[in-house]
Amino acid sequence: MMPRAVMIENVRGILSSTFEEYRGIIIDRFERLGYRAEWQLFNASQFGVPQLRPRAILVAMRSGISEDFDWPTPSDEKPPTVGEALFVQMSARGWEHAEDWREKANKIAPTVVGGSKKHGGPDLGPVRARQAWMALGVDGRGIANEPPSVEFVGLPRLTVPMVAKLQGFPNDWAFFGGKTTAYRQVGNAFPPPVAKAVGERIKVALAGNNMPEMGNDHHLAVL
Numbered sequence: 659m660m661p662r663a664v665m666i667e668n669v670r671g672i673l674s675s676t677f678e679e680y681r682g683i684i685i686d687r688f689e690r691l692g693y694r695a696e697w698q699l700f701n702a703s704q705f706g707v708p709q710l711r712p713r714a715i716l717v718a719m720r721s722g723i724s725e726d727f728d729w730p731t732p733s734d735e736k737p738p739t740v741g742e743a744l745f746v747q748m749s750a751r752g753w754e755h756a757e758d759w760r761e762k763a764n765k766i767a768p769t770v771v772g773g774s775k776k777h778g779g780p781d782l783g784p785v786r787a788r789q790a791w792m793a794l795g796v797d798g799r800g801i802a803n804e805p806p807s808v809e810f811v812g813l814p815r816l817t818v819p820m821v822a823k824l825q826g827f828p829n830d831w832a833f834f835g836g837k838t839t840a841y842r843q844v845g846n847a848f849p850p851p852v853a854k855a856v857g858e859r860i861k862v863a864l865a866g867n868n869m870p871e872m873g874n875d876h877h878l879a880v881l
Contacts, residue, residue, distance in 0.1 A: 663727075663860045664693070664718040667848045673699055673714050684716070694724035700856075702849040704732030707826040708743040709767040711849060715856055719863060726863040730855040740767050740794050744820050753806040759814065762795040767824045770845055780841035782816070801841055818844060826851040 672681065681697065688695040695718035702711035719727055741763035749756035768790040771783035782791050782798030791798035795813055802815035816824075818840045822831060826849040833840040 660691075660720075662720050662723055662864055664688075664695075664716075665853075665856060665860065666716040666718075667853070668714045668716075670699060670712040670714055673697060688718045692721050693718040694721060695719075698729050700732065700852055702826065702852050703737045703766050705730075705826075705849070705851040705855050706733060706735070706737050707824070707849045707851055708738045708740055709770060709824045709826075709849070711769045711825075713848065713852065715852075717856065717860065719860070723863055726866045728859055728863075730859050737766055739764050740796070740824065743823055744816070747817070747820050747823065748805055748814060750805045752808040753810055753814070754808055755810070756806075759795050765794060767791075767794070770821055770824060780818075780838050780845070801837060803837065821845065825849050 671677070685695050695716055697714055697716050699712060699714055702709050702713065717727065717729075741760035744763070745756060745760045748759060753759075768787055771787055780801040782788060782796070782801075788798035792813065797813040797815045800815055801821070802817050804817060805820075806814045818833065818837060819829075821841065822833065822844045823829070825844055825847050827844070827847070828850070831850075833843050835843075
């Protein structure tokens with residue numbers, strides 16, 4: 659296809675020394691195809707997402723365009739806490755302890771994990787992750803079908819829409835399939851606010867370049 663720009667997202671681990679040779683191979687192949695490629699690490703929390711979620715992003719642009727590309731600047735504003743982000747949903751069924759829970763959930767979320775086919779059904783990850791969620795007043799052993807009821811006692815579980823909120827998805831974003839399938843879509847997602855921030859910088863670079871157009875399908879490839 660030879661798109662004018664490519665954006666690839668991966669977990670932070672790909673930037674470790676273990677994968678240095680592998681990253682070099684990727685950069686080299688892009689260069690041989692006429693692209694300039696560069697990796698960057700961002701935390702989702704730097705773009706208003708109430709979750710840490712560090713992600714490695716590679717942007718490759720064809721020669722003649724790459725000079726116009728600049729990485730987005732992270733925001734100085736603190737993202738909302740888990741309690742602030744989820745209070746409306748957590749209190750949707752009139753849970754009488756929702757306000758107390760909001761005060762306890764006073765930090766951003768740990769990186770959302772789980773939902774992998776390898777690990778079974780939807781949950782918020784292994785023991786260490788669940789302990790981090792417990793400190794925020796959340797039971798990470800599973801995903802609930804609905805918010806807690808009026809007289810619910812104990813640690814609430816998050817619903818799929820709640821986890822989607824912590825990933826930065828708009829409230830009206832549609833996920834398909836049952837709870838496990840939908841959670842896998844959410845849990846493995848690239849937070850939209852981060853993708854948007856990088857994508858907008860790519861758009862600026864493309865708009866500021868006068869290279870011949872190749873059709874709408876050849877502007878950007880996202881992997």
